[in-house]
Amino acid sequence: MYTQQMASSIDAPANRFKAGSLGDRNHRKVLAAAAKVFSRKGYTGARVDEIAQLAGMSKPNMLYYFKTKLDLYRAVMEDVLALWLNSIGDFCKESEPAEVMAQYVAKKMQLSQQYPEASRIIAMEIISGSPIIGDYLRKGLRAWVEDKGTVFLQWQAEGLMEPIEPAHAFFMIWATTQTYADFESQISAVLAVDDYDVEVYPAATKLVTDILIRGFGLKSRTPTS
Amino acid sequence: MYTQQMASSIDAPANRFKAGSLGDRNHRKVLAAAAKVFSRKGYTGARVDEIAQLAGMSKPNMLYYFKTKLDLYRAVMEDVLALWLNSIGDFCKESEPAEVMAQYVAKKMQLSQQYPEASRIIAMEIISGSPIIGDYLRKGLRAWVEDKGTVFLQWQAEGLMEPIEPAHAFFMIWATTQTYADFESQISAVLAVDDYDVEVYPAATKLVTDILIRGFGLKSRTPTS
DNA sequence: ATATTTCTTGACCATATGGTAAAAATTTGG
DNA sequence: CCAAATTTTTACCATATGGTCAAGAAATAT
Numbered sequence: 001m002y003t004q005q006m007a008s009s010i011d012a013p014a015n016r017f018k019a020g021s022l023g024d025r026n027h028r029k030v031l032a033a034a035a036k037v038f039s040r041k042g043y044t045g046a047r048v049d050e051i052a053q054l055a056g057m058s059k060p061n062m063l064y065y066f067k068t069k070l071d072l073y074r075a076v077m078e079d080v081l082a083l084w085l086n087s088i089g090d091f092c093k094e095s096e097p098a099e100v101m102a103q104y105v106a107k108k109m110q111l112s113q114q115y116p117e118a119s120r121i122i123a124m125e126i127i128s129g130s131p132i133i134g135d136y137l138r139k140g141l142r143a144w145v146e147d148k149g150t151v152f153l154q155w156q157a158e159g160l161m162e163p164i165e166p167a168h169a170f171f172m173i174w175a176t177t178q179t180y181a182d183f184e185s186q187i188s189a190v191l192a193v194d195d196y197d198v199e200v201y202p203a204a205t206k207l208v209t210d211i212l213i214r215g216f217g218l219k220s221r222t223p224t225s
Numbered sequence: 226m227y228t229q230q231m232a233s234s235i236d237a238p239a240n241r242f243k244a245g246s247l248g249d250r251n252h253r254k255v256l257a258a259a260a261k262v263f264s265r266k267g268y269t270g271a272r273v274d275e276i277a278q279l280a281g282m283s284k285p286n287m288l289y290y291f292k293t294k295l296d297l298y299r300a301v302m303e304d305v306l307a308l309w310l311n312s313i314g315d316f317c318k319e320s321e322p323a324e325v326m327a328q329y330v331a332k333k334m335q336l337s338q339q340y341p342e343a344s345r346i347i348a349m350e351i352i353s354g355s356p357i358i359g360d361y362l363r364k365g366l367r368a369w370v371e372d373k374g375t376v377f378l379q380w381q382a383e384g385l386m387e388p389i390e391p392a393h394a395f396f397m398i399w400a401t402t403q404t405y406a407d408f409e410s411q412i413s414a415v416l417a418v419d420d421y422d423v424e425v426y427p428a429a430t431k432l433v434t435d436i437l438i439r440g441f442g443l444k445s446r447t448p449t450s
Numbered sequence: 451a452t453a454t455t456t457c458t459t460g461a462c463c464a465t466a467t468g469g470t471a472a473a474a475a476t477t478t479g480g
Numbered sequence: 481c482c483a484a485a486t487t488t489t490t491a492c493c494a495t496a497t498g499g500t501c502a503a504g505a506a507a508t509a510t
Contacts, residue, residue, distance in 0.1 A: 026487085040353050045269030048468060061488055063469065120352050123407070127345050127352075128265050130410040137414035145415050162439075167415055168432050175404035176397055182348070183396070185355040189362035190370050190392055207393050214387075215440030247457075247507080273498060286458055288499065 029055045030065050034076045039117035042124040043073050043132070077125065077132055080118040083111070085144060093154045097161060097218040100151070102209050105177060109205040112181035113197060119181035145170055155218070162217035169216065176208045254280045255290050259301050264342035267349040268298050268357070302350065302357055305343040308336070310369065318379045322386060322443040325376070327434050330402060334430040337406035338422060344406035370395055380443070387442035394441060401433045 017024035033055035037046045048069050052062035066072035091100060112119050125133055149166025156163055180187065184196060193199040242249035258280035262271045273294050277287035291297035316325060337344050350358055374391025381388055405412065409421060418424040 041269050042267050042349070043270070044266045047466085049466090058489065059468085060470080060490085064487070067469090069468070123352055124267070124349070126408050126411045127348055130414065134410065134414060137411055138417070141411070142415050142417065162435075164432060164436070165428070167412075168429065171404060171408070171412060171415075172401055172433070172436065175400040175408075179396060179400035183351050183400075185359065186351045186362055186366070187392075187396060189355065189359060190367050192363070192367065203390070204393065207389060208397070210387075211389070211397065211437075211440035214442060215436035217439060251457085272496085274496090283459065284498085285460085285500080289457070292499090294498070 026055075026057065027065050029057075030062055030072070031076060031079060034066075034072050035080065035117045035121060038073060038076055039120035039124065042128060043069075044128075046073075048072075074132065076121065080115075080121050081133065081136065083115060083118050084122060085141075091148055091151055093151050096221060097155050097216075098213050098220065101213055101216065101218055105173065105209045105212060106205055108173065108177035109180065109201060109208070112177055113201050116181040116184060119178045123178065123182045158221070160219045160221060164216060172215075173212060176212065180204050251280075251282065252290050255282075255287055255297070256301060256304060259291075259297050260305065260342045260346060263298060263301055264345035264349065267353060268294075269353075271298075273297075299357065301346065305340075305346050306358065306361065308340060308343050309347060310366075316373055316376055318376050321446060322380050322441075323438050323445065326438055326441070326443055330398065330434045330437060331430055333398065333402035334405065334426060334433070337402055338426045341406040341409060344403045348403065348407045383446070385444040385446060389441060397440075398437060401437065405429050 017027050030051070034046075034051045036054060037051045041047075046069070048062070049059045051072070052059040055062060066075060091104065122133075125131075126137075130137055145167050149170070152161060152164070152166040152169055155161035180201065187200065188196050191200065242252050255276070259271075259276045261279060262276045266272075271294070273287070274284045276297070277284040280287060291300060316329065347358075350356075351362075355362055370392050374395070377386060377389070377391040377394055380386035405425065412425065413421050416425065
């Protein structure tokens with residue numbers, strides 16, 4: 001089993017190669033290829049050789065950049081988590097609730113659209129029981145939720161939001177936005193769309209935003225007089 | 226690759242063993258074990274031998290019941306899809322919108338709680354690009370959504386619901402309910418709960434129900450006079 | 451009880467898989 | 481241009497993996 005934990009902090013995506021060098025470029029190529037494969041197969045299902053092929057190099061060559069499959073997975077995970085959590089936007093107590101929510105949802109949706117593999121990798125990892133990021137979830141993410149959640153509590157204290165446990169509010173936002181990345185194959189099948197990006201995302205963003213604002217009962221602080 | 230499709234209809238879970246016989250019981254044991262393993266590792270990541278061990282028998286013995294890994298996966302998938310779709314409840318146009326929604330959400334939540342592996346198996350399959358159930362999604366599920374969606378359209382025509390594309394309404398319901406099964410490891414990590422079933426599900430059910438009813442703008446047909 | 455069907459086992463197989471080592475090729479700094 | 485460092489390839493290896501086969505053990509029916 002690979003139930004080892006990674007550091008619970010988000011390190012910079014720094015690698016040991018100097019920017020622009022051959023090593024650096026290949027390093028990135030491998031990470032990109034790995035993200036694609038891991039996002040479809042998960043850790044156990046992914047094949048090292050498939051990743052190497054996708055990165056356009058031989059397996060031993062790829063293993064020169066990442067010594068083991070687990071190392072590679074951890075590296076991908078770090079990148080992906082960093083991307084995922086740095087998407088807070090202006091989450092400040094003083095702004096208009098509906099504005100803040102709209103911005104956050106928009107940002108999340110944009111991320112789902114731009115880096116669907118990132119979302120899927122995290123989803124697969126969590127569905128698998130979070131063997132690698134479990135520690136991070138218990139520490140880093142937990143703290144994040146507690147911190148950002150104060151904004152919701154503030155709004156609720158001001159009567160600008162229904163009494164909803166902040167953590168659950170986040171679960172709901174994440175679920176509704178990430179579903180468009182994670183379950184793309186289902187959604188595009190049901191909707192029978194040609195171009196997911198133009199036919200689904202814009203409409204979905206507006207829809208999810210509206211429903212969440214209404215569902216959370218977000219009120220304006222300065223009623224349009 | 227295993228990009229073969231299964232029948233797009235949901236067959237009865239009938240097997241070739243007569244009920245209660247040794248064969249029947251073992252058949253079920255294998256299916257149960259397979260569901261657990263597939264739900265954590267996905268198709269490619271699952272190991273035939275691990276499933277056999279979990280079912281308490283040798284690998285060749287298990288392969289006596291299901292000739293190949295793919296056969297087994299298909300069988301599990303069929304069971305799981307049947308379970309998942311037969312959870313419609315009273316989805317009838319004449320009932321109270323809020324009632325219908327509350328019932329559907331409750332049923333979905335109950336399923337997520339009772340058969341979390343089922344939810345995860347579907348999630349993994351879809352995240353993997355629906356290689357096996359793609360055809361079913363394009364035909365069976367698409368038809369289901371179109372059919373059941375008429376209820377939402379009816380409500381909207383009567384002014385009892387905000388104008389929301391029915392399919393998206395379903396995506397939202399599924400996302401918010403299934404997230405509690407699929408992402409259990411994340412949610413329990415963030416909430417730091419001991420007993421997920423009692424500390425999370427009841428509260429989540431009420432929360433999701435309320436938010437969706439409010440978010441969809443469901444009105445009562447017979448206002449409480 | 452015995453013949454027959456059903457189930458289980460152990461030995462086995464071809465291939466896949468993650469990973470290694472050392473030589474060869476390439477790039478880079480001086 | 482040359483030596484040193486970096487990158488890539490070739491040939492391997494041990495083990496894991498999905499699956500087969502024939503013989504043996506149980507159960508079942510007669």
